[in-house]
Amino acid sequence: MEASQRTDAAAAKPQDPSPAAKEPKPAAKNTHRPGDLPGQKASPVEQHKKPILEISDLTKKFGDFSAVNGVDLTVYEGEIFALLGSSGCGKSTLLRMLAGFETPTSGSILLEGRNIVDIPPYKRTINMMFQSYALFPNMNVRQNIAFGLKQEHLKKSVIDERVDKMLKLVHMESFVDRKPYQLSGGQRQRVALARSLAKEPRLLLLDEPMGALDKKLREQMRLELVDIINTVGVTCIMVTHDQEEAMTMADRIAIMDRGEFVQIGGPREIYENPNCRFSAEFIGSVNLFDCTLISSDQKHSLIHTDDFPSPIELGHDLDLADGMPLTIALRPEKVYISKVPDEETGGSNCCEGDVENIAYLGDISIYYVRLPSGRLVASTLPNVDRFKTGLPIWDDHVYLSWDPESCIALTI
Amino acid sequence: MPISALNATQALIRRKLNAGPRRRRKAELLLTRREVTWRERLVILVPYLWMILFFLMPFLIIFKISLSVTEIAIPPYSPIVTFEDGAMQIILHLENYTFIFTDEDGTYMKSYLKSLEVASFSTLLCLFIGYPIAWALSKCRPATRNIMFMLLIMPSWTSFVVRIYAWMALLKKDGLINDVLMALGIIDSPIHMLQTDFAVYVGIVYCYLPYMVLPLFTALLKVDYTLIEAAYDLGARPVKTFFSVLVPQTRSGIIAGSMLVFIPALGEYVIPELLGGKGSILIGRILWQEFFNNRDWPLASAVAIVMLTILAIPIVIFFKSQRKKAEAA
Ligand SMILES: Nc1ncnc2c1ncn2[C@@H]1O[C@H](COP(=O)(O)OP(=O)(O)OP(=O)(O)O)[C@@H](O)[C@H]1O
Numbered sequence A: 001m002e003a004s005q006r007t008d009a010a011a012a013k014p015q016d017p018s019p020a021a022k023e024p025k026p027a028a029k030n031t032h033r034p035g036d037l038p039g040q041k042a043s044p045v046e047q048h049k050k051p052i053l054e055i056s057d058l059t060k061k062f063g064d065f066s067a068v069n070g071v072d073l074t075v076y077e078g079e080i081f082a083l084l085g086s087s088g089c090g091k092s093t094l095l096r097m098l099a100g101f102e103t104p105t106s107g108s109i110l111l112e113g114r115n116i117v118d119i120p121p122y123k124r125t126i127n128m129m130f131q132s133y134a135l136f137p138n139m140n141v142r143q144n145i146a147f148g149l150k151q152e153h154l155k156k157s158v159i160d161e162r163v164d165k166m167l168k169l170v171h172m173e174s175f176v177d178r179k180p181y182q183l184s185g186g187q188r189q190r191v192a193l194a195r196s197l198a199k200e201p202r203l204l205l206l207d208e209p210m211g212a213l214d215k216k217l218r219e220q221m222r223l224e225l226v227d228i229i230n231t232v233g234v235t236c237i238m239v240t241h242d243q244e245e246a247m248t249m250a251d252r253i254a255i256m257d258r259g260e261f262v263q264i265g266g267p268r269e270i271y272e273n274p275n276c277r278f279s280a281e282f283i284g285s286v287n288l289f290d291c292t293l294i295s296s297d298q299k300h301s302l303i304h305t306d307d308f309p310s311p312i313e314l315g316h317d318l319d320l321a322d323g324m325p326l327t328i329a330l331r332p333e334k335v336y337i338s339k340v341p342d343e344e345t346g347g348s349n350c351c352e353g354d355v356e357n358i359a360y361l362g363d364i365s366i367y368y369v370r371l372p373s374g375r376l377v378a379s380t381l382p383n384v385d386r387f388k389t390g391l392p393i394w395d396d397h398v399y400l401s402w403d404p405e406s407c408i409a410l411t412i
Numbered sequence B: 001m002p003i004s005a006l007n008a009t010q011a012l013i014r015r016k017l018n019a020g021p022r023r024r025r026k027a028e029l030l031l032t033r034r035e036v037t038w039r040e041r042l043v044i045l046v047p048y049l050w051m052i053l054f055f056l057m058p059f060l061i062i063f064k065i066s067l068s069v070t071e072i073a074i075p076p077y078s079p080i081v082t083f084e085d086g087a088m089q090i091i092l093h094l095e096n097y098t099f100i101f102t103d104e105d106g107t108y109m110k111s112y113l114k115s116l117e118v119a120s121f122s123t124l125l126c127l128f129i130g131y132p133i134a135w136a137l138s139k140c141r142p143a144t145r146n147i148m149f150m151l152l153i154m155p156s157w158t159s160f161v162v163r164i165y166a167w168m169a170l171l172k173k174d175g176l177i178n179d180v181l182m183a184l185g186i187i188d189s190p191i192h193m194l195q196t197d198f199a200v201y202v203g204i205v206y207c208y209l210p211y212m213v214l215p216l217f218t219a220l221l222k223v224d225y226t227l228i229e230a231a232y233d234l235g236a237r238p239v240k241t242f243f244s245v246l247v248p249q250t251r252s253g254i255i256a257g258s259m260l261v262f263i264p265a266l267g268e269y270v271i272p273e274l275l276g277g278k279g280s281i282l283i284g285r286i287l288w289q290e291f292f293n294n295r296d297w298p299l300a301s302a303v304a305i306v307m308l309t310i311l312a313i314p315i316v317i318f319f320k321s322q323r324k325k326a327e328a329a
């Protein structure tokens, strides 16, 4: 299910009545989101938009340990950018360096062309929404939202007006006099968001914005948060370890592993074209096969794996010497499962085995098929009526096949 | 109530639960209210007994004495209740109190004010010095923290009076401080420090600082530091952040520490007596004089009662605010 939802989320995004369509965006905003253009290597955004944040060779060491290790990143105006990675990979550390709470060991952070490494947090035009929300417990909702504005010594009428605008934006008008402890988790999040947006920052940082919410509320808040961010038109960098959240919310995603960026790209790009085993495994689920290259010409590549009797065929060439080891990644939803052999495959990109397990997940089912080689391959089928007849069941002998384009060759 | 008896009652109640609906409701109520065992009662009783024996009783005795007048007798004050010809007379003298407030020289009022001034100022000094210390303690590594705690507590292992005498030796005209300053050529003639208000403040701050630091330290340990980051993030400078985020969060520590310094400092006798000048008469010395030199027990008692009232005000305010906070949370 995991995988299928991923694709659904990624695929559904362009058709979504995008908040951008409802709300007029600032002129500079590009309505094309990088995620809309599958397979494109360089996002067209990069040509149209001006970079707002440029990080180069940023490193943070705690003693000998590099929490963030030589990271380069450019974020463009109006983008929602997600940092995705497993626990302890340095996401928060990177975010905290942007906010100014950690001093980088080396490297530079340019915000609109100005190096902000030596600027204290209270002078940066960046605001952060904390994972724990960090609302001031002794202040009510209004005072919390007004806190940042008061520091700018604005007139009271201006502050009140801005606070009212923010309250309206996050639909919290009726809670102005409540203290944080009198609010639910979701309401607190709204207040925290309003507080961090009140100062109209150039860059909004969200550290696990949904971390403290339950699953149901999380899913509901995702689209609302995107909606609010787009209404305001602020550039946003968010940290999450929920891939679903990153895929639904972000224009671009950076996959992080042990303090380094593994891959940066749109949700669809990362899902369809992972550039390494880590990305492929991190986003969605995947069947990985250890292979060696048999031959490669301009149109085709033939690949051998011990798992299948027949070779794997790829629809493009590989820039590798024959006999080189590589990994083939195959998404479960791209593996067709059938009780009768597929006539078209012509010997390659197919195999047979026995259904060992079926995981019923409501919308889809995952079939785990044991090959004669002992290898287990996952394949998903949607649970729709039209597929109801003739579905394989436990211990059925089944035939698996896939298109040459579905295989992704990975070298690292 | 012994355990077996308790079990028996509960069994009885359970039996009642199986009876009619009205009775059952009553029995349910009984079950939900937890029984307080006699052991628990005993535990509560101990502090109550302590307070009655060592606070309430002496207080009432002092209060009684303050409502009498001096007499050459043993004890040296007039009885409040007298029996004469079968008539019981209760005479409550209020002149001690009126005397305190209307004394022509204003000696008593002046010394109250002076004591309040010294106590408040010492409390503020302790707060200003104690806060950074508590902050450092809460921030440093546990190993360092233990050493710092030792340094903070260790002076109180020696007798209080001995330490005040040590300060006399340090502060006097030919004391260590003056000698060092002269030797360094910073001053030409010794500074008069002993028997000034300065010396009193030095003594009080020195003695009561740990009582300020400890509650502040516990409060600072509980501070949510992301709130400070949030304040920075929203553009508040360090000073502003301190007052708008850290101070409200450590409020209970500030209040507790201030009370622990203010209350004993108000009635402090030894420190002003040994380090202070003859000019500044604090309430502690007045008490001593009235009691021992003038043998005017009733007046001394009245002075003590008034002082207690002065102390009661901040305490009541404190507990009111605590209760309000508890209700809020
Ligand atoms: N102040 C610190 N001193 C020493 N090590 C630290 C410090 N802060 C973070 N680290 C280490 O740096 C690494 C990255 O931490 P970071 O908080 O950035 O992880 P993360 O990606 O945000 O993880 P999570 O998803 O669990 O929040 C961790 O291994 C952590 O132990």
Ligand SMILES: [Mg+2]
Pocket: A091, A092, A093
């Ligand atoms: Mg984190």
